[in-house]
Amino acid sequence: MGFLSATGGTLIGTILPFLVVLTVVVFVHELGHFWVARRTGVAVSVFSIGFGPELLGWNDRKGTRWKLSAIPLGGYVRFIDDADAASRPDGERSQVDGAFQSKGLAARAAVVAAGPAANFLFAIAVLAALFYAFGKPMIAPVAGSVEPDSPAAAAGFAPGDRILSIDGNPIESFADIQRIVMLRNGVSLAIDVDRAGSRLTLHATPRAREIVDGFGEKQIVPVLGLRQTNPTVELRSFGPFGALREAVHETWSIVDSTLSSVAGMFSGRTSTAQISGPIGIARVSGQVAALGLIPLVNLAAILSISIGLINLFPIPMLDGGHLAFYAIEALRGRPLPERAQEIGYGIGFAIVLGLMAFGVLNDIAKIASG
Template sequence: MDILTSIGSFLIGTIVPFLLVLTAVVFFHELGHYLVGRWCGIRALAFSVGFGPELIGWTDKRGTRWRLSAVPLGGYVRFLGDENAASAPDTGSIAELSPEERRHSLGGADLWRRAATVAAGPLANFVLAIAVFSALFLMDGRMVADPVVARVQPGSAAAAAGIAPGDRFVSIDGARTATFDDVRRIVSQRPGERLDMVLSRDGHDVSLDITPRSSEITDRFGNTMQVGLIGVVTDQSAGNFRRIRYGPVEALGQGALESWRIVAHTGLYIGNIFAGRQSADELGGPIRVAQVSGQVATLGVVALIHLVAVLSVSIGLLNLMPIPMLDGGHLVFYAIEGATGRPLGERIQEAAFRFGLALVLMLMVFATWNDVSRIFG
């Protein structure tokens, strides 16, 4: 009975939240492809949530088969003329289409129609994230604190640089710091990198150079991560903690800004990996997403919805990477076609798709290995 209870708790507490989050993100991604493709006159043969055998489905009046498939780890839209779910063109089948049918296939459509259809998937992910963040800001606002130092930890980078209690952060590397969260966000993303800081002290600006130290922190769920820390703390008396409320337009702006911050953070993290300032061990795969989904679900529905927005930005950004098989790879092909006036040869495209598949599989294996190592290491 204990085993059955544990299995049930795992399914309800981890797998179900994971599938809900992943399905929402994938559905909107594929819906972007589908809607823009339909607007461009491209016929969709199938819209599938999940891969593998069909569990349930129906065919609409446009001839699109809507499917819920057995393996709920992704999804796809298959357009007329696609060879597979990755939208690799099937030149053989396209050649057999009538001129009218070819005009409604993905491979036979005008270049701008193909590019718009492919770009719509990642764009839909960004739109979803902005909408979710905006709704959360509209409903609950944001807790903020002034960027004022209450305490400096002895022996820290801040103490070595001469930061003192009462100092107010004005800017870091030219970026204005309106709240203490701005300071925390910038510093945490730049471990081992020298930062130019401007602080206000007794009515005068003071310029300091400081290098955040790479430190391992542990969150409430026991997950560890490497971040940059300088060793400053604020409190109610110094930071004046308060909640800011936003109107609809302001909330939309904050939603877009929050989405951009995730994009920028991802870019900085990748750059830090290549620069040797951070480890690639923090890259996670499906197991990690499932684990985080279960953990976040314990915090409530709002936290899980927030995770949908974060993951949506990540999926959109991942799909824009210039790797064949991903949307970004297709867009690179289209850019080359636009520049040269003709598409890449069939053999070159086939070789590129094989390379892209191998690269994606290697990334998945690496990320999954990180997940397993994190759990059992």
């Protein structure tokens, strides 16, 4: 009975929130493709949430099969001339009425880019609504204490210092400090602080070490050694336009941090342990869901940004890979040979599969170490 209770608790508390969030984000992404495809005259044969065997579905009046499939870890829109769910072209059907490949280069690029664009717009709309309705809580960027033998201690930080800017970037919350520091391992930072009304500049070099985050997960990240002691939470309120502006800024900050983190992984400054797979995302979804509906909605916005951005990476099989092929087509004046595209899709499949496997291994390692 205890096992059944634990299993049911895991299903409701972890897997269900993850599937709800993922389904919403994937639906938004595929709806972007679908909406622009319909408006450019492309015939859509399938709109699927999930992969594998169909669980339930129906046909709309234009012949599109809308379906929910058995493996709820993604989704796809299939055009009438697609060979598979990855939208590889089927040359034999490229000239049928409504074929995607028969459309001009601009129309095809617009259809492909619409998925990530929908993710970004959805995130901005969600964040703007949250900021307008509830404000934006921020922990004041004030050092509660300074860890001994830390970069902050070596730089001369003192309890009560309020961080104003880092390398010229204005700091409004403690999260802003963490966002910058985690991408600057081993890099000297010029940090402007307010100390009892006096402004001074300190220089500190973040150093990587293992920490335990707010969800109990162990991570190796660069830190300064500033601690929050009885943190002051400041709630910023916004009007409708201010909330929209802040949502755009927050979205860009997440995109910028993600790109900087990826660049840091290639250069060795950022640990690849930060890469998570579906297990890690599911665990975070369950932990966030336990905090309430609003944090879960906020997580959906963040995940939407991540999925939109990842899909723009120039990897064949992803939207960015298709856009890269179209860029080459624009430069050449004609599409890449079919064989070259097939090789590209094979490489892209291997990369995506490898990244997923790496993320799962990271997730398992975190669980084992926890």
